[in-house]
Amino acid sequence: xxxxxxxxxxxxxxxxxxxxxxxxxxxxxxxxxxxxxxxxxxxxxxxxxxxxxxxxxxxxxxxxxxxxxxxxxxxxxxxxxxxxxxxxxxxxxxxxxxxxxxxxxxxxxxx
Amino acid sequence: xxxxxxxxxxxxxxxxxxxxxxxxxxxxxxxxxxxxxxxxxxxxxxxxxxxxxxxxxxxxxxxxxxxxxxxxxxxxxxxxxxxxxxxxxxxxxxxxxxxxxxxxxxxxxxxxxxxxxxxxxxxxxxxxxxxxxxxxxxxxxxxxxxxxxxxxxxxxxxxxxxxxxxxxxxxxxxxxxxxxxxxxxxxxxxxxxxxxxxxxxxxxxxxxxxxxxxxxxxxxxxxxxxxxxxxxxxxxxxxxxxxxxxxxxxxxxxxxxxxxxxxxxxxxxxxxxxxxxxxxxxxxxxxxxxxxxxxxxxxxxxxxxxxxxxxxxxxxxxxxxxxxxxxxxxxxxxxxxxxxxxxxxxxxxxxxxxxxxxxxxxxxxxxxxxxxxxxxxxxxxxxxxxxxxxxxxxxxxxxxxxxxxxxxxxxxxxxxxxxxxxxxxxxxxxxxxxxxxxxxxxxxxxxxxxxxxxxxxxxxxxxxxxxxxxxxxxxxxxxxxxxxxxxxxxxxxxxxxxxxxxxxxxxxxxxxxxxxxxxxxxxxxxxxxxxxxxxxxxxxxxxxxxxxxxxxxxxxxxxxxxxxxxxxxxxxxxxxxxxxxxxxxxxxxxxxxxxxxxxxxxxxxxxxxxxxxxxxxxxxxxxxxxxxxxxxxxxxxxxxxxxxxxxxxxxxxxxxxxxxxxxxx
Numbered sequence: 001x002x003x004x005x006x007x008x009x010x011x012x013x014x015x016x017x018x019x020x021x022x023x024x025x026x027x028x029x030x031x032x033x034x035x036x037x038x039x040x041x042x043x044x045x046x047x048x049x050x051x052x053x054x055x056x057x058x059x060x061x062x063x064x065x066x067x068x069x070x071x072x073x074x075x076x077x078x079x080x081x082x083x084x085x086x087x088x089x090x091x092x093x094x095x096x097x098x099x100x101x102x103x104x105x106x107x108x109x110x111x
Numbered sequence: 112x113x114x115x116x117x118x119x120x121x122x123x124x125x126x127x128x129x130x131x132x133x134x135x136x137x138x139x140x141x142x143x144x145x146x147x148x149x150x151x152x153x154x155x156x157x158x159x160x161x162x163x164x165x166x167x168x169x170x171x172x173x174x175x176x177x178x179x180x181x182x183x184x185x186x187x188x189x190x191x192x193x194x195x196x197x198x199x200x201x202x203x204x205x206x207x208x209x210x211x212x213x214x215x216x217x218x219x220x221x222x223x224x225x226x227x228x229x230x231x232x233x234x235x236x237x238x239x240x241x242x243x244x245x246x247x248x249x250x251x252x253x254x255x256x257x258x259x260x261x262x263x264x265x266x267x268x269x270x271x272x273x274x275x276x277x278x279x280x281x282x283x284x285x286x287x288x289x290x291x292x293x294x295x296x297x298x299x300x301x302x303x304x305x306x307x308x309x310x311x312x313x314x315x316x317x318x319x320x321x322x323x324x325x326x327x328x329x330x331x332x333x334x335x336x337x338x339x340x341x342x343x344x345x346x347x348x349x350x351x352x353x354x355x356x357x358x359x360x361x362x363x364x365x366x367x368x369x370x371x372x373x374x375x376x377x378x379x380x381x382x383x384x385x386x387x388x389x390x391x392x393x394x395x396x397x398x399x400x401x402x403x404x405x406x407x408x409x410x411x412x413x414x415x416x417x418x419x420x421x422x423x424x425x426x427x428x429x430x431x432x433x434x435x436x437x438x439x440x441x442x443x444x445x446x447x448x449x450x451x452x453x454x455x456x457x458x459x460x461x462x463x464x465x466x467x468x469x470x471x472x473x474x475x476x477x478x479x480x481x482x483x484x485x486x487x488x489x490x491x492x493x494x495x496x497x498x499x500x501x502x503x504x505x506x507x508x509x510x511x512x513x514x515x516x517x518x519x520x521x522x523x524x525x526x527x528x529x530x531x532x533x534x535x536x537x538x539x540x541x542x543x544x545x546x547x548x549x550x551x552x553x554x555x556x557x558x559x560x561x562x563x564x565x566x567x568x569x570x571x572x573x574x575x576x577x578x579x580x581x582x583x584x585x586x587x588x589x590x591x592x593x594x595x596x597x598x599x600x601x602x603x604x605x606x607x608x609x610x611x612x613x614x615x616x617x618x619x620x621x622x623x624x625x626x627x628x629x630x631x632x633x634x635x636x637x638x639x640x641x642x643x644x645x646x647x648x649x650x651x652x653x654x655x656x657x658x659x660x661x662x663x664x665x666x667x668x669x670x671x672x673x674x675x676x677x678x679x680x681x682x683x684x685x686x687x688x689x690x691x692x693x694x695x696x697x698x699x700x701x702x703x704x705x706x707x708x709x710x711x712x713x714x715x716x717x718x719x720x721x722x723x724x725x726x727x728x729x730x731x732x733x734x735x736x737x738x739x740x741x742x743x744x745x746x747x748x749x750x751x752x753x754x755x756x757x758x759x760x761x762x763x764x765x766x767x768x769x770x771x772x773x774x775x776x
Contacts, residue, residue, distance in 0.1 A: 024480035057438035057473045058480045068445040071452045092469045
């Protein structure tokens with residue numbers, strides 16, 4: 001149903017790639033993965049949304065929860081390459097204005 | 112009453128009496144229990160045949176030879192629908208142009224299930240409508256020809272519908288000759304014969320069905336159950352739509368009931384899988400459980416299905432909405448905390464309170480968090496009045512069988528509509544010209560009939576009258592003949608080779624009861640058929656026993672065990688002749704060999720005094736009859752296709768139908 005790829009860039013940035021539908025059931029796992037990364041000391045995280053077909057309000061909640069956690073540790077969570085479907089939800093909810101999508105994973109933390 | 116009908120009735124009574132006399136004696140006094148392994152199969156086969164004969168007699172009792180109907184009034188609106196899947200474009204156009212030339216004003220449509228651009232272009236060039244499946248069918252069950260027709264019924268609007276297979280070339284008077292029957296406002300369907308132009312006089316493949324398109328349909332007509340045969344029929348749209356709507360209402364309410372019945376269990380299970388700390392989700396599922404309870408109670412109290420499902424859906428919407436609200440308010444709290452941490456980017460005006468569109472969309476069925484629990488989504492969807500798993504909610508043509516015609520017609524009769532059989536051919540078509548295609552076609556018909564027997568057995572259709580139930584059942588019954596054939600083939604072989612006699616003695620008691628029945632039964636056939644050839648039909652009834660048995664077993668596996676039917680569309684194209692197709696008739700060849708060996712062994716046994724003369728001679732006659740019947744299959748295997756030269760002075764329409772044959776080859 002959904003898979004999560006987790007890797008770390010040379011710059012120390014954690015990259016999480018959800019493949020599939022980021023819905024309520026998946027959101028539980030997603031929160032745990034983000035939480036673990038932060039606990040292990042990765043405070044800068046990029047969520048690569050290029051393979052996320054769908055996101056619901058629970059998924060959005062998990063993303064913003066991730067932003068909160070990383071910022072509390074002085075880091076940040078950024079999103080990259082959202083699919084059309086996900087971008088639609090971000091725009092619809094005005095969240096795109098607070099959580100600006102980046103065009104690429106590698107350069108997500110360049111600014 | 113005509114003298115012919117009076118004569119028929121007298122013979123029917125005598126047939127029934129002699130038959131019942133014989134079979135009663137057989138059951139009570141003649142069974143050889145020592146040879147039970149053939150005695151019981153044989154007496155069951157004989158009983159089967161007698162019931163077949165009684166059903167035939169019951170039908171023929173009301174044989175209805177209709178006078179021509181009055182000419183139709185002007186101004187009826189008619190759609191002529193030509194169904195095609197993969198037949199050559201030229202063949203379909205030949206038929207379509209003949210359809211366009213039908214005199215009574217109408218609109219002609221090609222229902223192109225192959226969705227072919229060249230078919231469309233050809234149709235449009237001649238001002239003929241072209242219809243292919245609408246977008247709703249993407250990813251849905253297609254239901255073959257029934258689906259093709261259902262799709263077209265939504266896109267057309269004529270009061271009457273003439274259905275033609277792609278190879279059935281209509282005569283110009285087809286509508287003028289049939290629409291008059293619909294002066295009776297309860298008339299739902301008029302079936303005309305299927306007649307094939309590419310069949311020689313001796314009809315080696317038994318393609319023409321002179322007994323069916325004649326006395327049998329006229330029998331059924333007498334009991335208001337003339338069958339719909341899939342093509343060459345005119346149907347009142349209102350009757351079809353009524354079938355669709357009533358099926359829809361019945362199926363929907365059944366589904367909602369079933370769903371509500373098991374819903375509580377599904378919800379409890381889903382709730383257990385939610386982690387304890389997700390109190391919001393658990394509460395939401397509890398609320399849905401309560402809604403299910405309420406809906407069930409409301410339905411039990413007799414409230415209308417649509418009202419109950421509407422309230423249920425709106426209430427579930429509210430639960431979904433609260434789940435989204437909860438997600439979003441915690442999200443908003445997070446955002447506030449992030450803002451407090453400073454260093455946030457962009458606007459901080461995230462708020463959905465005034466964004467109703469966003470809220471509604473996030474709470475919609477497929478977007479809401481509840482959608483993540485698949486079992487719950489399926490359940491909630493099922494308590495609604497659209498047909499999620501089908502392309503169209505309303506399916507007038509029955510989809511329970513590979514032969515949609517019989518099931519559709521039975522439902523139509525169940526709703527109180529009348530049908531009529533018009534005994535003059537008004538369209539000319541093509542029959543298979545090789546054994547393989549013919550076997551595929553017969554198998555398909557038999558399978559379809561067996562599917563209906565298993566899924567909607569006519570005997571238990573409360574809305575049909577008892578005669579109507581029997582008329583449908585008798586057709587199904589006749590397809591069970593394959594099992595009886597085994598006994599009729601095996602019994603004489605067992606006697607001649609091993610001396611096993613299934614009856615206690617071939618005494619005068621036996622002959623005095625059997626012979627009158629056989630003679631009078633044949634007489635009935637002769638009178639009823641009135642010069643129409645019936646021998647081919649009798650031959651194939653026995654000779655295709657492997658096909659009938661396979662139809663029964665495969666349909667049984669399909670209906671009760673969900674197995675595939677190995678369904679094949681009957682090809683209209685001529686197959687290349689590849690020499691006699693003996694490999695297709697191995698069981699029959701084996702039976703013929705066994706019968707011949709039995710004659711040789713029986714002769715020897717009689718000569719050396721091992722077997723009595725009279726029983727041996729009787730079994731020789733029996734074998735002779737078996738061989739005369741079954742040998743037709745050898746002739747069929749050797750048949751090389753139709754030679755057009757042998758057709759004599761055909762009417763123009765038939766010649767057009769023959770041209771179709773050339774397009775196909």
